[in-house]
Amino acid sequence: xxxxxxxxxxxxxxxxxxxxxxxxxxxxxxxxxxxxxxxxxxxxxxxxxxxxxxxxxxxxxxxxxxxxxxxxxxxxxxxxxxxxxxxxxxxxxxxxxxxxxxxxxxxxxxxxxxxxxxxxxxxxxxxxxxxxxxxxxxxxxxxxxxxxxxxxxxxxxxxxxxxxxxxxx
Amino acid sequence: xxxxxxxxxxxxxxxxxxxxxxxxxxxxxxxxxxxxxxxxxxxxxxxxxxxxxxxxxxxxxxxxxxxxxxxxxxxxxxxxxxxxxxxxxxxxxxxxxxxxxxxxxxxxxxxxxxxxxxxxxxxxxxxxxxxxxxxxxxxxxxxxxxxxxxxxxxxxxxxxxxxxxxxxxxxxxxxxxxxxxxxxxxxxxxxxxxxxxxxxxxxxxxxxxxxxxxxxxxxxxxxxxxxxxxxxxxxxxxxxxxxxxxxxxxxxxxxxxxxxxxxxxxxxxxxxxxxxxxxxxxxxxxxxxxxxxxxxx
Numbered sequence: 208x209x210x211x212x213x214x215x216x217x218x219x220x221x222x223x224x225x226x227x228x229x230x231x232x233x234x235x236x237x238x239x240x241x242x243x244x245x246x247x248x249x250x251x252x253x254x255x256x257x258x259x260x261x262x263x264x265x266x267x268x269x270x271x272x273x274x275x276x277x278x279x280x281x282x283x284x285x286x287x288x289x290x291x292x293x294x295x296x297x298x299x300x301x302x303x304x305x306x307x308x309x310x311x312x313x314x315x316x317x318x319x320x321x322x323x324x325x326x327x328x329x330x331x332x333x334x335x336x337x338x339x340x341x342x343x344x345x346x347x348x349x350x351x352x353x354x355x356x357x358x359x360x361x362x363x364x365x366x367x368x369x370x371x372x373x374x375x376x
Numbered sequence: 377x378x379x380x381x382x383x384x385x386x387x388x389x390x391x392x393x394x395x396x397x398x399x400x401x402x403x404x405x406x407x408x409x410x411x412x413x414x415x416x417x418x419x420x421x422x423x424x425x426x427x428x429x430x431x432x433x434x435x436x437x438x439x440x441x442x443x444x445x446x447x448x449x450x451x452x453x454x455x456x457x458x459x460x461x462x463x464x465x466x467x468x469x470x471x472x473x474x475x476x477x478x479x480x481x482x483x484x485x486x487x488x489x490x491x492x493x494x495x496x497x498x499x500x501x502x503x504x505x506x507x508x509x510x511x512x513x514x515x516x517x518x519x520x521x522x523x524x525x526x527x528x529x530x531x532x533x534x535x536x537x538x539x540x541x542x543x544x545x546x547x548x549x550x551x552x553x554x555x556x557x558x559x560x561x562x563x564x565x566x567x568x569x570x571x572x573x574x575x576x577x578x579x580x581x582x583x584x585x586x587x588x589x590x591x592x593x594x595x596x597x598x599x600x601x602x603x604x605x606x607x608x609x610x611x612x613x614x615x616x617x618x619x620x621x622x623x624x625x626x627x628x629x630x631x632x633x634x635x636x637x638x639x640x641x642x643x644x645x646x647x648x649x650x651x652x653x654x655x656x657x658x659x660x661x662x663x664x665x666x667x668x669x670x671x672x673x
Contacts, residue, residue, distance in 0.1 A: 259449035259566065286447055290389050293440065294448035324448035327485065331451055 218368030225364015232353040232360075238274050238307035239346035242316065245275020246339040250332050257328040260294070261286050274305045278316075295320035308342075309349070315341040380406055383468040383496045386445040388437045391417055394430050411438060412491040422663075438474075438489040445470045455582065458483045459558070467497035467563030467570030497563060499571045503529065504536040507656050508546040510669040511537070517547045517600060519619070519651060521672075522628040523637065524658035529665055530628040531604055533658065535561050535571060537626060538602050542574020550624075552577040553598035555588035561604050586610035593618050602626040612646055619651045633657055634670065647672065 248270050252263055264283035271279055278301055285297035292300075298320025303313055315338055322334035380403040384395040387409070394417060395409055408420035411433045418427045445464045446453045456462040461471045471493035474486040511520050520537070524530045538561070542552045554577055556562050562569040562579045569579060578596045580588040585603050589611075592598055601623045606612055607630075615625055629643060634655060637643040646652060655670040 253451070257451050259452040260447055261449075262566075263449075289444050289448060290392070290440075294443060324443070324446070325450055327454055328451040 214372040218365075218372045221364050221368030221371060223364065225360045225362070225367070228360040228364075229353065229356070229358075232349060232356065234307060235309050235312070236346050236349040236353055238305075239309075239312050239342050239349060241271070241273030242275045242278075242305075242308060242312065243339050243342040243346060245271040245273075245279065246335050246342065248275075250335050250339070253328050253332050253335070260324050274307050278302060278305060294324050298323065309345075312342060312345055315345065379466060379468070379496050379498055380404070382466040383409070383464070383494055386441060386464055386468075386470065386494070388440040388444065390431075391433070391437060391441075394428055395419070398428075407496060409494040409496075410491070411441065411494070413438060413489075435489065438492055441470070441492055442472070442489065454485060456559075457486055460486075463559050463563050463565055463570070465565050465570065467499075467565070469495045469497065469560075469563075471495065497571060500529075500532050500536060501539075501572070502536065503532050504540050506667045507533070507669050508537070508540060511654050511656070512541075512546040515547050517541050517550065517624050517626075518653040519625040520627075520654040520656060521637075521646070521652040522626075522656045522658070523631045523633070524628075525632055526630060528658045528660055530658065531560050533656070533667075534602060534604055534626060534628050535573060538577055538600075539572050539574040541600060541626075542576045549576055550599040551597065552600040552602055552626075553592035553596045554579045555583065555585050555592060555601070555603045556581045557583060557585045557588060558604070561602075584610075586614040589614040589618055593621060593623065598623055600624045600626060604628050605630065606642070606646070609642060612642060615646065615651055616649060619649075625651060627652075632659075 245267065248267055252258065252266055258266070261283065264279050264286065267279040268276060268283065281301045282298060285292065285294065285301065299317045302316040302320070305313055305316070308316065319334060319338050322331055381396065384392050387395055391411065398406065398419065402421070405421050406419045407422065410418045410420060410425065413435050414432050416427050416430050416432055418425050442450065445462060450457065453462045457472060461469050463469055472486055472489060473491040474489035477484045477487050511518055522530050522533055538552050538554060541547050541550050543549060552574060554561055554573060556579050559581050562573045562581065563571045564579055564581045573579065578592065578598070580592050583591065586608070589601060589603060592601060601618050603611065603615070605628055606615065615627065619625060631637055631640070631643070637647055650673050652672055655672050657668045657670070659666045659668070
């Protein structure tokens with residue numbers, strides 16, 4: 208009975224690892240998509256009336272979701288501490304904390320702090336557009352990877368679990 | 377002193393600490409803080425400019441100053457920066473100098489900042505008191521031109537005059553529309569006037585004066601139209617149009633006396649057309665400002 212229980216737990220654990228790897232890919236694709244949407248909103252607001260950064264962040268917080276909302280909220284707070292930390296550094300730090308974007312997503316987002324609030328609206332929009340396109344490419348690639356690898360991870364998890372059960376029993 | 381502390385908030389931390397080390401009396405008297413790269417910060421007092429000591433200002437500190445003054449929103453104040461200054465909360469003004477980036481013959485922005493001038497705004501409430509009665513005979517405001525050389529307080533007088541007639545001091549409360557092209561009268565910041573211009577005053581900022589006057593006339597149904605510094609024939613033409621619509625005019629111009637107005641082709645039509653009924657001239661004797669009100673026509 209105990210062996211059966213142990214075998215079941217091992218099988219479930221291996222399957223869970225497979226499903227978890229698959230779900231992580233899906234979550235990253237979703238986070239990259241939400242971040243891209245957030246940057247698209249940022250472009251729109253800059254195009255509309257190029258509001259000052261605090262107002263811009265307030266507007267974006269209301270309309271964005273996921274990691275984009277978190278980033279804009281944190282940036283809004285960082286604007287109150289500009290004498291302690293420059294905005295470009297704060298953006299870089301806060302973008303670096305968005306684990307859900309993956310390493311490449313974070314690296315793509317970080318340099319935007321050098322553009323935001325430091326040049327003309329047109330140059331800012333160009334900068335944001337470039338990063339948004341990069342994030343969209345990463346999202347598409349991650350989705351493709353999820354379609355290709357996700358099933359593989361799940362199957363590997365299940366079959367690995369079954370294999371271990373057979374081996375142990 | 378409160379205005380001084382508020383203005384100093386935009387300085388990078390090291391410079392802010394140095395600025396706040398001045399005594400209360402010095403803070404109350406300081407008119408400007410000047411930052412030049414490679415030199416220590418200095419303060420301008422009525423008696424002159426004085427170095428505040430300490431390490432020299434670094435280029436990076438000037439960049440930080442702009443970031444703090446604009447709240448990391450250069451894109452939103454770039455038009456002001458192109459004109460060489462930006463207005464900050466409290467109506468203080470940050471003048472900037474550096475290398476102009478010119479594109480297609482126009483100044484696009486300033487790079488490699490070399491110096492900055494933080495001018496501390498101070499509203500002189502009651503500046504119009506000495507002339508208000510003369511300008512409102514029988515409680516009715518008359519068309520008035522304020523004339524003085526630069527630096528004698530034309531804008532200060534106009535601002536207080538606008539505030540008082542808008543709030544109904546010396547006259548019934550009047551709807552005032554103010555064409556504030558350079559943002560010096562009301563010092564708008566995020567849509568809020570940083571210097572009191574009265575409860576019934578509408579401000580059109582950043583717009584060329586002539587266009588601003590016409591816009592205000594059409595859009596805001598003013599009883600009084602106010603404009604700082606008539607400098608171009610279009611401004612004079614816009615005032616003539618406004619006068620024809622039954623609006624009372626308040627304006628300022630550069631000049632020493634009535635003779636200056638008569639001599640200059642720009643102002644002559646304003647006098648000949650009878651646009652203004654009162655002329656206020658400002659002169660300085662010792663450290664005291666003297667206002668003279670003259671009836672025109």
